[in-house]
Amino acid sequence: MKKLTSTLLLGLLASLAVAAQAAEEPTLREIDVPHDLASLQRGAETVATVCMGCHSLKYIKYRDLLAAGIDKDKVTAWRGTKSKDSSMISSMTPDAARSMFSVVPPDLSLMAAARDGRARYIFSYLTGYHKNDKGVVTNSVFPVTRMPDILGSSMAADAQARAAIDEKAKDVTAFLAWAADPHAQERRHMGYYVLGYVAFMTLLLYLWKKQIWREINKRPKIK
Amino acid sequence: MFTRLLAWVDQRFPLTSFVKHELTEYPTPRNLSYWWNFGFLAGFVLVLQLATGIFLAMHYKADSSMAFDSIQHIMRDVNYGWLLRYMHSTGASAFFIVVYVHMARTLFYGSYRAPRELMWWTGQILLLLLMAISFMGYLLPWGQMSYWGASVITNLFRATPFYGEEIVRWLRGDFGVGDATLTRFFALHYLFPFIIFGMVVIHLVALHTVRSSNPSGINLADKDNIPFHPYFTIKDFFGLGVYLFIFLLFVFFFPNAFIEPANNIPANPMQTPSHIVPEWYFLPFYAILRSVPDLVGGVVAMGVSVLIFAVMPFMDRSKIPGGAHYRPIYRVLFFVFLADVFLLGWVGAQPVGADAHSIHIMELGRAATGLYFATFLLLPFISKFEESWLRKRGLPPALQALFDERTPRHDWHHQEAGK
Numbered sequence: 001m002k003k004l005t006s007t008l009l010l011g012l013l014a015s016l017a018v019a020a021q022a023a024e025e026p027t028l029r030e031i032d033v034p035h036d037l038a039s040l041q042r043g044a045e046t047v048a049t050v051c052m053g054c055h056s057l058k059y060i061k062y063r064d065l066l067a068a069g070i071d072k073d074k075v076t077a078w079r080g081t082k083s084k085d086s087s088m089i090s091s092m093t094p095d096a097a098r099s100m101f102s103v104v105p106p107d108l109s110l111m112a113a114a115r116d117g118r119a120r121y122i123f124s125y126l127t128g129y130h131k132n133d134k135g136v137v138t139n140s141v142f143p144v145t146r147m148p149d150i151l152g153s154s155m156a157a158d159a160q161a162r163a164a165i166d167e168k169a170k171d172v173t174a175f176l177a178w179a180a181d182p183h184a185q186e187r188r189h190m191g192y193y194v195l196g197y198v199a200f201m202t203l204l205l206y207l208w209k210k211q212i213w214r215e216i217n218k219r220p221k222i223k
Numbered sequence: 224m225f226t227r228l229l230a231w232v233d234q235r236f237p238l239t240s241f242v243k244h245e246l247t248e249y250p251t252p253r254n255l256s257y258w259w260n261f262g263f264l265a266g267f268v269l270v271l272q273l274a275t276g277i278f279l280a281m282h283y284k285a286d287s288s289m290a291f292d293s294i295q296h297i298m299r300d301v302n303y304g305w306l307l308r309y310m311h312s313t314g315a316s317a318f319f320i321v322v323y324v325h326m327a328r329t330l331f332y333g334s335y336r337a338p339r340e341l342m343w344w345t346g347q348i349l350l351l352l353l354m355a356i357s358f359m360g361y362l363l364p365w366g367q368m369s370y371w372g373a374s375v376i377t378n379l380f381r382a383t384p385f386y387g388e389e390i391v392r393w394l395r396g397d398f399g400v401g402d403a404t405l406t407r408f409f410a411l412h413y414l415f416p417f418i419i420f421g422m423v424v425i426h427l428v429a430l431h432t433v434r435s436s437n438p439s440g441i442n443l444a445d446k447d448n449i450p451f452h453p454y455f456t457i458k459d460f461f462g463l464g465v466y467l468f469i470f471l472l473f474v475f476f477f478p479n480a481f482i483e484p485a486n487n488i489p490a491n492p493m494q495t496p497s498h499i500v501p502e503w504y505f506l507p508f509y510a511i512l513r514s515v516p517d518l519v520g521g522v523v524a525m526g527v528s529v530l531i532f533a534v535m536p537f538m539d540r541s542k543i544p545g546g547a548h549y550r551p552i553y554r555v556l557f558f559v560f561l562a563d564v565f566l567l568g569w570v571g572a573q574p575v576g577a578d579a580h581s582i583h584i585m586e587l588g589r590a591a592t593g594l595y596f597a598t599f600l601l602l603p604f605i606s607k608f609e610e611s612w613l614r615k616r617g618l619p620p621a622l623q624a625l626f627d628e629r630t631p632r633h634d635w636h637h638q639e640a641g642k
Contacts, residue, residue, distance in 0.1 A: 061296045109295070110542060113479065114487035180422045180487070181479075183298075183305045189476025198471060202464030212453050222254040222447060223621065 026141050028120040029127065034174045035185065041070050043175025046168060048078040048088070050150060051108065054097060057088040059109035068178065074215050101146045112173070112180040119177045126169040130154040245431055250448035251455050252437035259323040260462035261298050267424060267463060268318045273416050283363065285409035287402040290365035291489040309478035310634040315357050316481045317470050319504035322353060326532070331557050333539065333546025334436035341538040342433065345426045347533045352422060354505070354529070356415040360410040361502060362400075368488030371499045373408070374400045379512075382522040399492065411417040431588075440545010441621060461525065498574045506571030507595075513575065514585070524592065531599050538599055541606035542626075543613060549622060552609040560598045566591045 034040075044065060045059070063084040065075050073191045079086070081133045094104045115121040121141065128140040129149035149155070151169055156162045178184070233239050282301050284293040297304035301529070329335050335343035363372045377394045381387040396403030437443060473480060481503075485496045501509050511528045515521035539553075547554035570588040575581045618626070 059299060060453040064299075110487045113482075114484050116484050118484060120477075181298075181305075183515075187305060187309075187475055187478075191471070194471055194475060195468060198464060198468045202461065202468060205457065205464045209457045212457050214251055214456065216449060219253070222443065223436075223619070 007134040026124075028117045028124040028141070029219070031120055031170060031173060032179050033119045034170060037069050039171050039174045040068065040178055041074070042168075043171035043173070043178075044070055044078075045074065046172050047175050052088060052090050054090055054092050054099055054101075054105040054147075056090040057109045057179055058107050060088045060182075061085055062088065064182060068182065073174070105147070108176060108179065110180050112176040114180075118180075119173050123169055123173045126151055126172060127153050127166060152209045190210055246452045246456075247450055248269065249431065249451040251435055252443050252453045253447055253454070254436060254437050254443070255455070255458075256438055257458075257462060258324070258328040260466075261321050261328060261434060261457055262265050262430075263459040264321045264462065264466050265318070265325055267466075268314060269419060269423065269439055272314045272318065273309060273420075275307045275314065276413075276416065278307050279282070279311055282407065285363070285406050285415075286551070287365060287490070288439070289361060290405060294364050306474070306521060307401070309474050313470065313478060313481055313610040315360060315548055316504065317473075318353060320359070320401050320531050321466075322350060323504075326350070327561065328345045330560075331547050331554075332436060333440055333544070333550075333553070335535045336535065336539055336544070336546075337441075338433045339429075339436060341429045342426060343536060344533055345422060347530070349419060349422050349426060350532075352415060352419050356412060356419065357502070357504070358636075359412040359415070362405060362408045363412065364486060365405065365490045366483075367488045367490055367494075367496050368483045368486040370400055370490035371496055372406065374500055376501075377404075379518075379522050379525075380388070382519040401492075423438045423536055438545075439621075440543075441625065491587070500572060500574075501575070503568070503572075506569075507567035508571075510567040510571030510588050511592045511595065513571070528592075528611055530593060531596070534599065535602075538602040539606050540603045543610055543622060545624065549619070550606075550609055551571070552605060552612075556598055556602070556605060559594070563591050563594045563598070567595065 047055075061084070062075055062079045062082065065078075066072060066084070075084075092100075092105075093116075097104045112119050112122050113123075117124070125139065125141040125145075127141070129137055129151075131154050132138050137149055140150075149197060151161070151164050151165045156165055229239065279297065282293065282297045282304060284290055293309070297308050299305075301307075329343065329346070358373075358376060362369045377391055377400065380390045380394060383390050390397060394404075395401070396407050418636055483500070500506075508525050512521045512525040515524045541550065541553070547557055566584055567588065570584055570591060573581075573584050575585060614626075617623075
C-alpha cells in the first residue's frame with residue numbers, strides 16, 4: 001500500500017518536472033540587497049539627482065528620507081525649494097514626458113515590489129542594457145523599454161567599469177527596495193522579539209500540556 | 224462577593240451550567256490527535272481577521288480613486304499599519320490553509336459520516352462564505368490583480384441561463400468593474416464576517432450535539448471520554464502557539480509571499496496583465512474551470528467541484544465506521560485525491576497559450592479534473608467493495624463486535640437517550 005502511494009507520488013513529481021521545463025521568462029541576476037545606510041544614501045542620491053529627472057516617487061516624502069537617517073544637508077539639496085512634507089515628484093510634467101517618450105515614466109515608489117522578481121528585477125533591468133547583433137542598445141529584461149541606458153552598461157568597456165555599474169545599480173536597488181517597504185527593517189527587528197516570545201510561550205504551553213496530560217497518557221492507547 | 228454575583232447571574236442566565244456543560248464537563252474523546260486542533264485554529268483566525276479588519280477599515284477608503292493610495296497610507300503612515308495589513312493579508316491565506324487542513328482531516332477520518340452530516344454541511348456553507356469574503360476582500364487594494372481577478376470572476380456569472388448579463392451587471396453595479404463594485408464589495412466584506420460568525424455558532428451547536436469524532440471512527444466508551452477543559456484547552460493553546468509561530472514568521476519576514484507583484488500596480492482598466500492568476504487557494508478550482516473548453520460547462524464544473532464535498536455522506540456506503548483508520552483502500556483514495564488537488568493547483572498556476580507546452584498542461588489538467596470527480600463518483604462502489612473485502616479478510620475484534628451486536632447504524636442516538 002505504501003509502495004502504491006509512493007509510486008503515485010513519484011509519477012506525479014515526474015510529470016511536474018517534465019511540465020516545468022519550458023520556462024520563457026528572462027533569467028534575472030541574483031542580488032544580495034544591501035541593508036546599510038551608506039548604500040541607501042548613495043542609492044537615494046542617484047535616484048534624487050538622476051532618476052527623478054523623469055520619474056516620481058509619490059509615496060515618499062522628503063521627511064521620510066530624514067527619518068531613514070539620510071544626511072540632512074543632502075536632503076536639503078535634493079528638495080531645493082520644496083517643503084520637507086512634499087512628495088518626491090519629478091519636475092518633468094506628465095505632458096512633457098508624453099511628448100518626449102510617448103509614455104509617462106512609471107512611479108518608482110513601489111517599483112521594487114511591483115515586478116516579478118522584485119529587487120532582482122530592478123537590478124537585472126538596470127544592468128541589463130547591451131548592444132545586440134545589429135549594434136542597437138536593448139535591454140535583456142524588458143526589451144521594449146523606452147528608458148535610455150542611464151548607468152551605461154552597454155558602453156562598459158572592461159570588467160572594472162562593469163563592476164562599478166553593478167555597485168551603483170545595487171545601491172539604487174537598495175533604495176527602491178526601501179522605498180517600496182520602508183518599515184521592512186523595523187519589521188524584521190521586531191520580528192525576532194515577537195518570534196522569540198512566541199517560541200518561549202509555546203515551550204511553556206508544551207510543558208504545561210505534558211503536565212496536565214500525564215495521567216491520561218498512562219492509559220492504554222486506543223486502537 | 225464573586226459567589227454572590229455569580230448566583231445572581233445564574234438565577235437569570237445559565238452561565239455556570241453552560242460553562243459546565245460545554246467546557247469543564249464536555250466529554251471529548253481522549254485519543255484526538257493534533258489534526259483536531261484546526262477547528263479551534265479556524266475560529267482563532269476568524270477573530271484575528273475581524274480585529275485587524277476593523278482597524279484597517281478605519282484608515283481604508285473604499286473609493287476607486289483613493290483605495291490604492293489609502294493602502295499605501297496604511298502601510299507607510301499609520302502607526303503599525305503595516306502590521307495590521309500584513310496580518311490581515313497573510314491571515315486570508317492562513318485561513319484557507321487552516322480550513323483546508325480541517326476539511327482534509329474530516330475526509331481522512333470519515334468525520335463527515337452519520338451522525339455528523341449537518342456539521343459537514345454547515346462547514347460547506349462556511350467554506351463558500353470564506354471563498355466569497357476573500358474574493359471580495361481581494362478587490363479592496365484596487366491593484367491590477369484585484370481589478371482583473373474581479374473582472375474575470377464576476378464575468379463567469381454570464382453563464383447563468385437567461386439572466387447572465389443582468390446578474391453580472393447587478394454584481395458589479397456597473398457595466399464593468401468600477402467604483403460601484405468596489406463600494407459594494409467593501410460593504411459586503413464588512414458584513415460577511417458577522418454572517419460567518421453566526422454560521423460558526425450553528426456549526427458549534429451541531430458539534431456539541433453529536434460531539435467530536437475520533438481517529439478510530441468508533442464511538443468510544445464513556446470512560447475514554449475526558450472533559451474538554453483542561454485537557455483540550457491546553458492542547459489547543461499549545462497548538463495555537465505553534466500556529467502563531469509559523470503565521471508570525473510569515474507576517475514579519477515573508478509578508479509579500481502572498482501578495483502578487485502585479486497587485487502593487489494600481490488598477491488600470493486599459494491594460495490587462497500578461498497573466499491573470501487567482502490567489503493560490505482558488506487554483507485547483509480555477510484549473511477545473513479552465514479544463515472545460517466551454518464557458519457554461521467550465522463554470523458548472525467549477526461550481527460542482529466546490530459543492531461536491533456535500534455529497535460525501537451519501538457517497539461513502541461502507542458499513543465499516545470512520546475513515547482511513549480501518550480502511551486501507553479509502554486511505555489510498557484519500558491520498559490520490561490529495562495529490563490530484565495539488566496537481567490541479569499547479570496546473571491552475573500555469574499560464575496558458577496556444578503552444579505545445581500549454582496543450583500538454585491543458586491535457587494534464589483535464590486528466591486531473593477527471594480524476595477529481597471520479598474519486599467522488601466511484602466512492603460508493605469502492606467503499607462497498609472495500610467493505611466486503613475487509614469482512615472476508617476478517618475484521619479486528621473492535622469492529623467485529625459492532626457487526627455482531629447488529630445495532631442500528633445510528634446507535635449514537637440510543638447512547639444519548641440512555642444518559
